[in-house]
Amino acid sequence: MRPTIRDVAQRAGVSIATVSRVLRDSDKVTAGTRDRVTTAVMELQFTPSHLGRQLAEQRHAANGIVFPDLSGPYYAEVVLGYESVAAELGRSVLILSTHGRKAAPEMVEEMAGRCDGLVILGRTVPDEVVHRLAQRGIPLVLLARPTLAGCDSVSAAGRDSAVALTEHVIAAGARRITFVGDPTDSFDVAERWVGVREAALAAGVALSRVDGGGFGEDAGRAVVQRLLAVGTSGGLSGLPDALVCANDEVALGALSALRERGVDVPGRVLLTGWDDVMAAQYAGLTTVRQPMRDLGCTAARLLDELISGTRSKPRHELLPTELVVRTTTDGTTKGHR
Amino acid sequence: MRPTIRDVAQRAGVSIATVSRVLRDSDKVTAGTRDRVTTAVMELQFTPSHLGRQLAEQRHAANGIVFPDLSGPYYAEVVLGYESVAAELGRSVLILSTHGRKAAPEMVEEMAGRCDGLVILGRTVPDEVVHRLAQRGIPLVLLARPTLAGCDSVSAAGRDSAVALTEHVIAAGARRITFVGDPTDSFDVAERWVGVREAALAAGVALSRVDGGGFGEDAGRAVVQRLLAVGTSGGLSGLPDALVCANDEVALGALSALRERGVDVPGRVLLTGWDDVMAAQYAGLTTVRQPMRDLGCTAARLLDELISGTRSKPRHELLPTELVVRTTTDGTTKGHR
DNA sequence: GTTACTCATGTAACCGGTTACATTCGGCCC
């Protein structure tokens, strides 16, 4: 068995209270006693048990983060940013990926019992669960998710960037735009759709919406197939001037499908994505860069304020995004290949 | 304050032992008492404290995973696989990204005090730390890292795939091959280098090695710059027939740099990467696909066996990889763009 | 020389569960 504080105390010939004091170097302890204790600690290779400490201190020194899936580059970056800040603040990080599991609510509640606070991303658990956690007094930060119950929230400026992107596409000549994605799928997509619609309306441009089901490349391919099938006997009339896709994966799938069928991008149809994943660069995809890591960092900082009690009034951060124009909307600029 | 087991006991008019029994539904409790307890639990919205439970049970029901960085798609996938299996086994997951921090050893030891076992990836902490943890009796699984001290290990078959890849490149006509990467950087790179050398030797093909410093796209660009500068007054004589890069990011960086300088790939030089990240597909990069998610899953399963004590003899898993041939080594096959 | 005060250290009560062991109670048998 690992040595306990009592073993150390016995070996040093002092009481456990004194050992505890030396370990936390809080109260004054005579230099001599301190030495005896520290040598006893070294000899026994004593490391204090977190469980005992946490139980006594009534805190975990750990934060959680709940996200739907890590497979896209998006969430990985967010988690990484979160972790780096949390680590600096001396907190451990617990992760939970819901994968759309039915048991997600219980898993989140269980996780909440293990940390001092948590960040909840997008579509993971129903509002009801968030509510219950908030009522239990657990510090919460909602990320890429509409705010609720006075919780903190952090998001990227999805709507603003949607407007900028749409204006860019229109400036590039699009008069008929199709948005690819389902706004009910996630808060992010909803925001993007709102921004696109706003900009299209303002410019008097025709806008429609289709959905390929999901967020992957397959969804993009499916949409292209469907659009091409609609036209008269397989012609291109089903295609709009521009496809504004809800994320890069979908856009990349659409790009592949279009090029396989010999449709010129951007010559015949403009194409855009969202997120600026690494592949977007190599595919020359116009997209919106999100401050993914920053989202995670900001969430970690807000959460820390809530946990430490530095602040109680909820805050809502909106991080800026950046339009990245590449070859799929700009025939004049040659990509690097 | 949250209700405790004593509050529940009082409300139900029973002792805390009985409440505990009901909660763990282990021992037999009369139906009547059980009902009274459960209603008291409901009324108070009681959830047992993990800390108290863990302290009493002397276990954490949590596993850790230590990795260098999450920014590449590689580690994110591994972590995701790990998490999904751990979650199914009813264990929470703690993550720690070392980012090459100096304090990494302490952070890992601290983390070890919070979980029942952990997985350590590649270049994160020195062997000495792993040794110390093993001696403390903490179940360990080493991932993409040479085994040590009787710990379990999981790796992808880096050497076999290196041989296959090199043979492919040679079959495509390469007679002078340059490996891009530093074998001392990581276990993975070392294995790959060994395999490449083995295959090159067997085929009697000239092999050299350069390093751009690091694992990013910049490293690839730097190498290309250097190779092109070596040739007589900027000619192409410095270039080998094939660049076998230690990972996809490096290869993609090299690809960009080559094409920017008008060097034909695969016409003048063949190029390969490793990992099959999403961007590799869009860049048409020949690479080796690793079972990243599977690595994480396997590690989680092995660790669980160690923790639960099902097995004590160390095991070493070697997962198969897959050669993915694309346009950067195959001029005849057109990529999808 | 007594009192009062300071300061290092010890004692013991927590934190919130689990569980070995003790206790109680009812039923059964002789």
Place this chain on the structure above:
DNA sequence: GGGCCGAATGTAACCGGTTACATGAGTAAC
């Protein structure tokens, strides 16, 4: 009716720390 047995439940000792308060020794002030 007394003794025995087993099942349900209670009591209290853990798990490993922190910390309020008690203790006691040393010192300064009168």
